[in-house]
Amino acid sequence: MTGRDSMAGKNDNDVSRLDEAARAGWLYYVAGNTQDEIARKLGVSRQSAQRLVSLAVTERLVKVRLDHPIARCMELAQKLRERFPLQSCEVVPSDPATPASIVGIAQAAASEMERHLKSQEPKIIAFGTGRALRASIDQLPTMDCPQHKVVSLLGNMMSDGSASAYNVIIRMADRVNARHYPMPLPVFARSKRERELLHNQEPVHNILELAKDADVTFVGVGNMGETAPLFVDGFVSRDEMAALTAAGAIGEITSWVYGRDGDLIEGLTNDLVASAPLARSPDKPIIAIAAGEAKVDAMLGALRGRIVNGLITNELTAERLLAR
Amino acid sequence: MTGRDSMAGKNDNDVSRLDEAARAGWLYYVAGNTQDEIARKLGVSRQSAQRLVSLAVTERLVKVRLDHPIARCMELAQKLRERFPLQSCEVVPSDPATPASIVGIAQAAASEMERHLKSQEPKIIAFGTGRALRASIDQLPTMDCPQHKVVSLLGNMMSDGSASAYNVIIRMADRVNARHYPMPLPVFARSKRERELLHNQEPVHNILELAKDADVTFVGVGNMGETAPLFVDGFVSRDEMAALTAAGAIGEITSWVYGRDGDLIEGLTNDLVASAPLARSPDKPIIAIAAGEAKVDAMLGALRGRIVNGLITNELTAERLLAR
DNA sequence: TAATTTTGCGGGCAAATACTCACAAAACGC
DNA sequence: GCGTTTTGTGAGTATTTGCCCGCAAAATTA
Numbered sequence: 212m213t214g215r216d217s218m219a220g221k222n223d224n225d226v227s228r229l230d231e232a233a234r235a236g237w238l239y240y241v242a243g244n245t246q247d248e249i250a251r252k253l254g255v256s257r258q259s260a261q262r263l264v265s266l267a268v269t270e271r272l273v274k275v276r277l278d279h280p281i282a283r284c285m286e287l288a289q290k291l292r293e294r295f296p297l298q299s300c301e302v303v304p305s306d307p308a309t310p311a312s313i314v315g316i317a318q319a320a321a322s323e324m325e326r327h328l329k330s331q332e333p334k335i336i337a338f339g340t341g342r343a344l345r346a347s348i349d350q351l352p353t354m355d356c357p358q359h360k361v362v363s364l365l366g367n368m369m370s371d372g373s374a375s376a377y378n379v380i381i382r383m384a385d386r387v388n389a390r391h392y393p394m395p396l397p398v399f400a401r402s403k404r405e406r407e408l409l410h411n412q413e414p415v416h417n418i419l420e421l422a423k424d425a426d427v428t429f430v431g432v433g434n435m436g437e438t439a440p441l442f443v444d445g446f447v448s449r450d451e452m453a454a455l456t457a458a459g460a461i462g463e464i465t466s467w468v469y470g471r472d473g474d475l476i477e478g479l480t481n482d483l484v485a486s487a488p489l490a491r492s493p494d495k496p497i498i499a500i501a502a503g504e505a506k507v508d509a510m511l512g513a514l515r516g517r518i519v520n521g522l523i524t525n526e527l528t529a530e531r532l533l534a535r
Numbered sequence: 536m537t538g539r540d541s542m543a544g545k546n547d548n549d550v551s552r553l554d555e556a557a558r559a560g561w562l563y564y565v566a567g568n569t570q571d572e573i574a575r576k577l578g579v580s581r582q583s584a585q586r587l588v589s590l591a592v593t594e595r596l597v598k599v600r601l602d603h604p605i606a607r608c609m610e611l612a613q614k615l616r617e618r619f620p621l622q623s624c625e626v627v628p629s630d631p632a633t634p635a636s637i638v639g640i641a642q643a644a645a646s647e648m649e650r651h652l653k654s655q656e657p658k659i660i661a662f663g664t665g666r667a668l669r670a671s672i673d674q675l676p677t678m679d680c681p682q683h684k685v686v687s688l689l690g691n692m693m694s695d696g697s698a699s700a701y702n703v704i705i706r707m708a709d710r711v712n713a714r715h716y717p718m719p720l721p722v723f724a725r726s727k728r729e730r731e732l733l734h735n736q737e738p739v740h741n742i743l744e745l746a747k748d749a750d751v752t753f754v755g756v757g758n759m760g761e762t763a764p765l766f767v768d769g770f771v772s773r774d775e776m777a778a779l780t781a782a783g784a785i786g787e788i789t790s791w792v793y794g795r796d797g798d799l800i801e802g803l804t805n806d807l808v809a810s811a812p813l814a815r816s817p818d819k820p821i822i823a824i825a826a827g828e829a830k831v832d833a834m835l836g837a838l839r840g841r842i843v844n845g846l847i848t849n850e851l852t853a854e855r856l857l858a859r
Numbered sequence: 860t861a862a863t864t865t866t867g868c869g870g871g872c873a874a875a876t877a878c879t880c881a882c883a884a885a886a887c888g889c
Numbered sequence: 890g891c892g893t894t895t896t897g898t899g900a901g902t903a904t905t906t907g908c909c910c911g912c913a914a915a916a917t918t919a
Contacts, residue, residue, distance in 0.1 A: 233603035234628055240599040242630045242638050245905065252630075256869055261906070272603040275564040278676040279557035279596040304558055306566040306576075314566050329653060352602040569875065582899060585876065 229270060235260055236267030274352060276322065287529040291522065294533065295514040298496060298521050305502075305526040313343045313502060320429065320500045320523050321350035327427050328387060333358040334426040336389075337487075338379045339465040340365060341431025341440060343500045348382045359389040362421045364430070364465045365486035366396030392418045398446050398466050399483040406485050422487040425495065430519065432501035433463040434509040441466065447480055455479055462509025464489065464499070464518055471508070473516010489518055496521045502528040511535060553594060559584055560591030598676065600646070611853040615846065618857065619838040622820060622845055629826075629850040637667045637826060644753065644824045644847050645674035651751050652711060657682040658750040661811075662703045663789040664689060665755025665764060667824045672706045683713040686745045688754070688789045689810035690720030716742045722770050722790050723807045730809055746811040749819065754843065756825035757787040758833040765790065771804055779803055786833025788813065788823070788842055795832070797840010813842055820845045826852040835859060 235253060238244040244252070250260035267273050284302040291300045301323070303315040324347065327336060336359060338344060363380040380393040396415060400406035409415060433440040435456050441447045441463060447455070458479060459470040465486040468476045475481055475489075490497070498521035501510055510532060513519050524532070559577060562568040568576070574584035591597050608626040615624045625647070627639040648671065651660060660683060662668060687704040704717040720739060724730035733739060757764040759780050765771045765787060771779070782803060783794040789810040792800045799805055799813075814821070822845035825834055834856060837843050848856070 229603060230605055230607075233601055233605050236603075237601050237605075237628050237639065238630060241601060241642060242636075244630070247905080257906095258869055258908095259867085261908095262867085265907080267601075267603075272601055274600045274602055276598045276600065276676075277557060277561050277565060277591075277596055278598055279553060279560075279591075279594075280677075281554050281557050281561075283554075304561050306562060306568065312566070315561065318565060326653060329650065330655070352600075571875080580899060581876095583897085585878095586897085589877080 229266075229272070232263045232267040232270065233272050235263035236273045239264045239267075240273050271349065274350070276318070284526055284529075287526060287533070290533055291529055295522075296517055296520065297514070299498065300521065301523045302529045303523075303525050305528075313346050316343055316500060316502050316523055316525055317346035317350050320344070320347035320498075323498065323523065324348075324351060324429065325354070328354055328356050328359060328389070331358070333360070335360045335362060335421055335424055337362050337364050337422050337425035337428040338383070339428075339430035340367065340379055341433065341500075343502070344379050344429060344431045345382060347429075347500060348379050348386065351383070351386045353386050353388075355388045357388060357390070360392065360421060361387065361389050362392040362418055362425065363394040364422055364428070365484075366394040366398055392421060394418055394487075396485045398485060399480060400485050401483070403482050406483060409485055419487050423490060425490070427495060428490070428497040430464050430497065430499055432499050432506055432509050432513055432519075433466075434505045435460050435462065435468075436505075438505050439463070441480075451480060461512045462506070464513055469512055469516060469518065471512050471515070473512045473514070473518050491517050492520070498523060500524075504528070504531060507531045507535070553590075553596070556587045556590040556594065557596050559587035560597045563588045563591075564597055595673065598674070600642070608850055608853075611850060611857070614857055615853055619846075620841055620844065621838070623822065624845065625847045626853045627847075627849050629852075637670050640667055640824060640826050640847055640849055641670035641674045644668070644671035644822075647822065647847065648672075648675060648753065649678070652678055652680050652683060652713070655682070657684070659684045659686060659745055659748055661686050661688050661746050661749035661752040662707070663752075663754035664703055665757065665824075667826070668703050668753060668755045669706060671753075671824060672703050672710065675707070675710045677710050677712075679712045681712060681714070684716065684745060685711065685713050686716040686742055686749065687718040688746055688752070689808075690718045690722055716745060718742055718811075720809045722809060723804060724809050725807070727806050730807060733809055743811050747814060749814070751819060752814070752821040754788050754821065754823055756823050756830055756833050756837055756843075757790075758829045759784050759786065759792075760829075762829055763787070765804075775804060785836045786830075788837055793836055793840060793842065795836050795839070797836045797838070797842050815841050816844070822847060824848075828852070828855060831855045831859070 231253065235249050238249045238252065239246065246260045246264060247257050249264070250257040253260065281304055284304060288300045288302040291297060291302070301319050303319045306312055306314060320343070327334060338361065361380060361383055380391050384391045394415070396409055400409055410419060435452065439452060442449065442452045446466070455468055455476065458476050460468045460476050461471045462469055466480070466484045467486060467489050468479070468481055470476055497519045499510065499513060499519040500523045502525040504527070507528060510524070510528070514522070555577065559573050562573045562576065563570065570584045570588060571581050573588070574581040577584065605628055608628060612624045612626040615621060615626070625643050627643045630636055630638060644667070651658060662685065685704060685707055704715050708715045718739070720733055724733055734743060759776065763776060766773065766776045770790070779792055779800065782800050784792045784800050785795045786793055790804070790808045791810060791813050792803070792805055794800055821843045823834065823837060823843040824847045826849040828851070831852060834848070834852070838846070
């Protein structure tokens, strides 16, 4: 809070460069200038102007939103809402070339998150983990909302103590100024007893209470098998995965493994998972963010078992969900 | 809800064309495809793909938002807040080539409107008229918010009964599904007596009551003289304008003409203006949307007189306001 | 301080995009 | 049903943009 010399504009650090980038991006995307014009107006070379514009893009200063109800997507969302017990459902177009891509889903999810974050009343917003969720966070604008609490549903430590890459809360803290509560816990405890001990720690207990009262929850959905996030990221071994599959496991949300009707698998990893218990709230939104052929079965289980009551996915995945 | 052959994509009416445009725009801006790839994916020629993308832009399906606090603008906004009695103030960059342009202001204003429209509690939102306001409405996404009421602060009829081009409420009704109340009134009555009669009509009376209770108000600011909107659009004659200027008039908001300290001019057009009375609320936001060298004096008057307590303008105008 | 690495810049060029034009199909009016 | 207008299409072309490269300034290290 000391004096700052923002007038000078000569303290050529990252900030003033991003500032220029924002200006260039503004002139390009909002005012519709050509990069040549921008170069002249900002007094730099055309190439530099180009660099500034592309910097504005890569730094996600420019956010593009598409605002048209694409009939096919609306229709699919409608059908999904009819078929499954869903409060809300959003379907975004797929890129036919990379139908499993989370491009687009991230934007849609971010826009939904933003809606909640913009609310004036204090809210507790809970987050799972995963690639899609993490990509969504990256799409959030910087916001100031001290009234909210952002809480993690699960730890991000490997059993050896190293941190997983997909912890969304930390990322989120960079962008959104709200109270945030990362879960200082491994994904799996080494024994039921250890899990109990961990959960009874004062701060962890607090966070679990917060999570239970979450006003809105965003989670990813993990599949089983060779491509399972749990396996790929090294949280469960090949043998454990095989045992889970043999026990009828079909998917996983915040590392809680469930079967084809969304019923939790007894024993195995579920005895050790340290994540907050799954809350099946009928009224508070619990929104799954997921897409891809591989996740269809897992998503079906979560929907049937009402583990989630909201869904953000893409066209192709929506079609596959309805085809079953 | 009958069977539809949406896969075929051959029911070629306007809707499906915009749909295609949205899809193309999505693939281009969100998924980052080249127009060539889009052409192949949608099965059209590259030129058609280009047309679809540019259609998506001209139809305002793609909305670009810039999300970086440009230091200079923040600083100007801060200073304006310090100098004038403003609750809120936003300054957007100017395009150095066309500093009077409302490009950018419209986007910022739209985003502010959207913020209010997204609120869950029912709100009454009041609107004046003007080019900037109208351009802002065009930047709004389509929204569904039946909980709100959108009310016009003034009529849009010329004295001969023809409609002015800048009625924002009608435009708004296209985009935002809320209850809307256009004011079925001319801008000026022909006598004080007629004004009284008009205002006592049941529907008009209702709307005036709504306007009085507005939770948030957006207005434009008009200057006096040869370029005055009131004169250019033919609501007042050259002679009347001269009389106003002679009486010390400096600006106008919803056709209420005021002097350099924001005090209403006695008599003249103010005896006849049929707009809702100006409410000087200390707590409910009344936001002026205006920019341009010509409007600086008018804006200063409105600020001094606390006719507005919020401001959205651009860099250049902000500088001029502070220079006085 | 000198050597080395890093970073940013402008020139040039290939790719991508926007625009113009002539033409054809659909919509419209009579 | 026939001419007229409107709307959309593809080809060609000018403009704009993205990217690679060598160079020089700045930062880093020894």
